Amino acid sequence: QYLLRDTLDQSVYRSVQGYTDNVMNIALPSTYNFISKVVDEMAEMYRLAGVLLKTVHLGGDEVPKGVWEKSPAIAQLMQQEKIATYDDLWYHYIGKANLLLKAKNLQMAGWEEIAMRKVSTADGKSTYIANPDFVNENFQVYVWNNVWGGGNEDLSYRLANAGYNVVLSAVTNYYFDLAYNQNANEPGLYWGGYVDTDKAFYFSPFDYYKTATEDGNGNTLNPNIFKDKIRLTDKGKQHIVGIQSQLWSEKISGAEAMEYMLLPKLLGYAERAWAAEPAWSMETDSVKSWSHYLKDWNQFANLLGQRELPRLQYYAGGFKFRVPPAGVVVTNGKLKANVQFPGLTIKYTTDGSEPTLQSKTYTGELQQHSEIKLKVFVGDSGGKTVCIERP
Incomplete structure (x- = not known):
């Protein structure tokens, strides 16, 4: 009743996560029975x-x-429905799922793939357009997908301009993993x-090129990569329906x-999602x-530094948020330190021991000593220790 694979399928594929058997077969009626069942259960929970x-x-x-290239069920579907290519199977499925x-x-x-269509270009290559x-x-x-330098920086705007309702879920600003x-001591991915x-x-939803500062390697971004990119039109602006973090x-x-990766990033996201469009975003x-x-x-x-992070120590039982480490520069034998958020306290030692709340306050x-260790605290929550050694 809910079978998701063609038992005779000999197709060979590997997903980006390394799976070789994780795609539903869209030629089977049981696949749509399964989707319908899951949706009904979700609706009942609501x-x-x-x-x-x-x-x-x-x-x-x-x-x-x-995927599906050696599935007898798919071959039969393509013949019955006169589906020309395996790419076209995608649009067949989206249409059926939408009707369901x-x-x-x-x-x-x-x-974004549900709104895109693969087409051939004049030079024999392929590209994706907003599916009419x-x-x-x-x-x-x-x-x-707005990876800077990846070629799809303007994808959100192209789809919105075409009339699709778009939720901006930009990897460059809102992938919190x-x-x-x-x-190297910071956990998380970097792709x-x-x-x-x-x-x-x-992040500026209606012109995110304007606030792009770093490339994927953390280097200063060359703004010329946006020179020929599509801009959001007035019509398109009406189809930007929200932003989402992941x-x-x-x-x-x-x-x-999880709390370390989420907080305080989530507070920056909440400010941009719920506050009015700021003056700096609209100023030319x-x-x-x-x-x-x-x-x-x-x-x-x-x-953040003086109110929200201290409150997160105890709100709803407390959260293990990230306390940003101290920023340090050494010039002519003098060490200067700073914090990302005003109101945080820097403790330091010069004897090699780990800074604690009882250590000296910067x-x-x-x-400069032979070794200085610095740690930022929010209440009794400490960040990562920064160790500065004399050359």
Whole structure:
């Protein structure tokens, strides 16, 4: 009744996660029975909670090359429905899944692939366009792929301009399983760049090229990569329906590790998602825009350091948030330190011991010793120790 694979399928493929058997066979009626059953169960859970289920995200991404190519059931489907290529199977499935959801008065949602169509270019290569077949179907499309330098920086805007409802889910700013920075001691992935609290805060939904600062390696980004990219139109702006942050948990070892990766990034995201569009985002003069941004960031950073992070120590039982380490420079034998968020306390030692709350408090520049260890504290929560040794 709920069989998801063709038992005679000899197709060979491997997903980006390394799986060789994780794709449903879309030629089987039982596959759609399964989807319908899961959706009905979800709707019932919502009903029992007193909430109406309106939208279902069916995923729809990362179908690897080779899928279905040796499936007898797929071969029969392609012959019956006159489906020319394996790529076209994708649009057949999306159409059927959409009809299934519409019959239940539900909106279709998924990753960007549900709104894209593969086409051939004049030079014999292939590219993806906004699929005209579904543009009037009220899909809600979650677009993650804006990797700087990856070629799809403008994908969100292209789909919104075409008429698709887009939820900006940008990897460059809102994949919270990415490491905070390049430091080898920071946990997290780095394939899409690095994400700290400021990146979640300064994301500009209607012109995210404007606030792009770093490439995927953490280096200064060359703004010329956006020169020929599509801009968001007034029509497209009406189809930007939200932003979403993500934390993929396959590399997260437990609750404390999750809280470390989430907080305080999540607070920067909440500010951008719920606050009005800031002046620096709308200002066309770059100098004025930067001035507006510094003012807003200063206010936000102070709120984090002096109010929100201390509160997270005890709110809802307390969270194991990341306490940012001290920033340190040494010039002419003098050590100067700073904190990311005003209000945090730096403790230090010069005898090789680990700084504690009872250690000396940093209040100004220090004469360089053979070794100085510094640690930032929020209440009794300490960050990673920074060790500075004399050359």
